Amino acid sequence: MASSIYFCDSKGKSLLSRDYKGDIPTSAIEKFPFLLVEAEEDQANATPIIQFNGINYLYIQHDNLYLLALTKSNNNVAQIFLFLHKIINVLTDYFKELEEESIRDNFVIIYELLDEMMDFGYPQITEIKMLKEYITQKSYQLERRSKKNQALGPPSAITNAVSWRSEGIMYTKNEAFLDVVESVNMLINPQGKVLRSEILGKIKVKSHLSGMPDLRLGLNDKIINAENNKGVEMEDVKFHQCVRLSKFENEKIITFIPPDGEFELMSYRLATSLKPLIFVDCKIEKHDKSRVVINTRIKAQIKKKSTANNVEILIPIPEDADTPKFKYSHGSVKWLPEKSLVVWKLKQFQGGKEYSMYAELGLPSVTIEDPQFQLKRPIQAKFQIPYFTTSGIQVRYLKINEPKLQYQSYPWVRYITQSGDDYTIRLK
Structure with a gap:
């Protein structure tokens, strides 16, 4: 996949890099500032992919930084861009603010994270919770937990199909909490007529479950069967990586092995006509x-x-x-x-x-x-x-199965509708 990863400043000059394959000379990055200027001048044909002398430059911009991947062979471009965005998410979580100064101050931990996240150009561990169990940061210095004292760690095989969850997790009381949270955005004229409305929904999960549980979540037909004109059509649906997408596409059932702790299982948007709440x-x-x-x-x-x-x-x-x-x-x-x-x-x-x-x-x-x-x-x-959702979505059931431990579990479901960032009423 990627031969090397570079962090560059606003002018395209390298701040930090990690070479994974050694098949591209380090001098290749010196061309990037000039290629960037040419790309900006040619706005009509500008793309985040530049090809020069047999090398592919794939980049994204974050504030005053460019994150760049170099590769020679044909690759899955979407996967490379997804990985670059994942790097941004991970470093932002570690440093709160990702900018040129934080790159310089934390180069040690960035190298360690890049080594854990990619091996010979192929993505490995990208889940933030898993990385934090193995790599911790204090005063810009890297600390590694000793293997003797490490209660939880990355899976024994980095390429484990369940890379987002550690083995050996145990709880005295096994519980799962679901929050269905819908944020309503609305523009209302002075006479009370709704000019624009939408629902931004999230299903959040807090998992305190032992072992390697397999969960099955059933939603009501209000949303799931929207394509058969029995409900409201979901848009911009996004799932956590733990969800088996083929199962959802074929049977409209959400099945997954959850990460430990809190995570966002699913998000969606509904562009539907609403009355003012x-x-x-x-x-x-x-x-x-x-x-x-x-x-x-x-x-x-x-x-x-x-x-x-x-x-x-x-x-x-x-x-x-x-x-x-x-x-x-x-x-x-x-x-x-x-x-x-x-x-x-x-x-x-x-x-x-x-x-x-x-x-x-x-x-x-x-x-x-x-x-x-x-x-x-x-x-x-x-x-x-x-205790209310605007869309009418409801959790019909949450079944929890852990084949080895066979414990009793206690799922809890809570519904919340709240105002979004744009719930506004125009003045006369």
Whole structure:
């Protein structure tokens, strides 16, 4: 696969490299800055693959760095790019910020990680949890656990089909926890009409199971049979590497041997028409060089038996507003001058309920014609609704089988719907 891996700065000059095959001369990297300039100039035909003198340059960009793979023979290009992105994920997890300085400060541990992640140009261990069991970092120095004291380690064979899980894991109480978390993004006009909506879903797993358990997860027909017009169509579905994709494609059943601890089993997106879960009706009266009056009404448009928790309504105000006065029926209201916001908080908001809030703020200098007064920022709503999914997805069963140990297991399932990063209501 890859003959060598290079980390380069923003100009394409090498910072650190690892040669796996020795079939490409080190002078080849000296051509990369010039090839990069030519590629940037030829925007019409620019690709992340450059061929020069029989050598393939495959690269990705991360902030001010280029991560580059060199190869001579024909290869699985998608696999090489996937590996480069995996390197970015691993190093970001180790160093928090991956940039030129962190590359220079941590070159020892990077070499160790590159040696564990690839052997003679072929990917080996790429699972972060497995790497952290074998390689640890402290004050920019590498520490290796001694084999005598190492409770868990990489599989005996690096090419093990279950490379994401160690052997010999034992728990006194075997449990598995599933969280189905759906984040709702929505754009609502002042009249309450939804202009855009989507659901970003994740199924998260926390596995405290002994041995090498085999799990079978069954979901309801709401999602799985969408192609037969019996449900909602999933888009951008992504699975953890532990999931047997052929089993899912053929039988619509999710089977897997889980990594130990927490991981994201699956993510998906649903572009579907929704009604507002939390609707905000906000009227703003503007008085020239005097004051601004805000009348806000919120309604929980969810089932009466459901409750939204930790609700926050963020209302934008002019930058120089001052001397706030508030009246409200429930919750608490705060003025955040550094963010030019009024924030209305409710710990619990039961379905079907409706509350109101009145705010008056002084405007010592701003006129109605001033751009500050033309509030273009939308209102943002934040909330969490437990025991509820917007899409209707449900876990029908989670079967756990460990053929050698044959223990009893206790699966737990929790559902949460929450506001996404873009749940907004336009002002009039």
